[in-house]
Amino acid sequence: MLFLEYPKCSTCQKAKKWLDGHNIEYTDRHIVEENPSYEELKEWYGKSGLPLKKFFNTSGMLYKDMQLKDKLGTMSEEEQLKLLATNGMLVKRPLIVDGDLVLTGFKEAEWKEKL
Secondary structure, three states: OEEEEOOOOHHHHHHHHHHHHOOOOOEEEEOOOOOOOHHHHHHHHHHHOOOHHHHEOOOOHHHHHOOHHHHHHHOOHHHHHHHHOOOHHHEOOOEEEEOOEEEEOOOHHHHHHHO
């Protein structure tokens, strides 16, 4: 299982603590130092069944600075995926990828059910 995180993010820290507390093994990946590629994002998005917007860190400064709230609606999926691949700070975190399971953000109830 792949766990993509930004170590300074308090939600990521909570999620990591939750995983460790439930003895769930994972491979840790720094989402900024090793940003997800276009190919990875496209594959994960396809497996997730989630709307593409769920992959964006909508509460992040970069998202707000780039005024993406107004721009995403006019962008194609490919353009959005390419944009996500440019900077890990745009990507919703933590992000869990385990085979066909893809989870964005940390919602304890959802994680209990699916992990």
